[in-house]
Amino acid sequence: GEDVEQSLFLSVREGDSSVINCTYTDSSSTYLYWYKQEPGAGLQLLTYIFSNMDMKQDQRLTVLLNKKDKHLSLRIADTQTGDSAIYFCAERGNTGGFKTIFGAGTRLFVKA
Amino acid sequence: NAGVTQTPKFRVLKTGQSMTLLCAQDMNHEYMYWYRQDPGMGLRLIHYSVGEGTTAKGEVPDGYNVSRLKKQNFLLGLESAAPSQTSVYFCASSYGGAGLTGELFFGEGSRLTVL
Numbered sequence: 083g084e085d086v087e088q089s090l091f092l093s094v095r096e097g098d099s100s101v102i103n104c105t106y107t108d109s110s111s112t113y114l115y116w117y118k119q120e121p122g123a124g125l126q127l128l129t130y131i132f133s134n135m136d137m138k139q140d141q142r143l144t145v146l147l148n149k150k151d152k153h154l155s156l157r158i159a160d161t162q163t164g165d166s167a168i169y170f171c172a173e174r175g176n177t178g179g180f181k182t183i184f185g186a187g188t189r190l191f192v193k194a
Numbered sequence: 195n196a197g198v199t200q201t202p203k204f205r206v207l208k209t210g211q212s213m214t215l216l217c218a219q220d221m222n223h224e225y226m227y228w229y230r231q232d233p234g235m236g237l238r239l240i241h242y243s244v245g246e247g248t249t250a251k252g253e254v255p256d257g258y259n260v261s262r263l264k265k266q267n268f269l270l271g272l273e274s275a276a277p278s279q280t281s282v283y284f285c286a287s288s289y290g291g292a293g294l295t296g297e298l299f300f301g302e303g304s305r306l307t308v309l
Contacts, residue, residue, distance in 0.1 A: 090234065113296055124198075124284055124300030125237075170236060174296045181252065182227075182288075182298055186236035 084108040086185035088171050093191040100158040102188045104171030107152065111173040114147060116156045119168040119187070128169070129156070158190075166192045196220050200285050200301035207275045207308045215270040215304050217285030225290030226268035227252075227298065228260060230281040237284065243268055244290060275308045282306075 088104040117125040131138045138145045144157040171185040229237040239252030243262040259271045286298040
């Protein structure tokens with residue numbers, strides 16, 4: 083079945099760039115997402131990329147998609163302490179209720 | 195501007211007890227989902243619904259039942275709770291369907307502890 087994998091922890095210094103990586107297995111994925119979860123809250127969509135795109139930029143966020151290797155990354159420029167959260171990579175297939183499958187989440191620690 | 199509302203937010207059960215989690219959305223979304231979140235395992239899909247009156251199994255459906263009698267509500271039931279069902283449960287909804295981004299809108303979560 084579909085699987086999404088990502089590392090569990092990342093620690094960076096304030097002002098540095100953060101790069102969170104993800105791999106997925108479903109080659110029929112149409113959309114790939116990055117969701118952010120702050121403590122005690124539900125997930126919120128941070129950004130997404132359509133499967134026919136290589137890159138998407140949105141202010142401090144850059145998403146890179148390598149469809150051949152099924153690799154997705156999220157770069158946060160000028161990381162701030164407010165960016166400390168869990169970041170989930172997710173993918174959505176094209177059939178079967180368009181289910182969204184999530185990775186385990188990467189907990190980002192930002193040191194002042 | 196409620197979005198997705200889950201009740202209750204916290205519950206403690208004894209093994210073997212039953213309970214129902216209620217999810218309500220006011221965005222007229224067709225699709226609704228129940229996930230559970232466990233440390234190191236991310237979100238796993240329990241059941242989902244693609245419209246009123248329909249339900250389907252996700253990755254981890256055993257021990258749970260669901261109903262979607264009204265479009266805006268999606269209920270998750272535990273008939274006989276087990277300690278392995280201790281988790282944080284999230285409801286989500288989306289417009290669903292092909293050609294749409296499929297963004298999920300999440301509730302704030304329901305923390306369930308089974309003793």
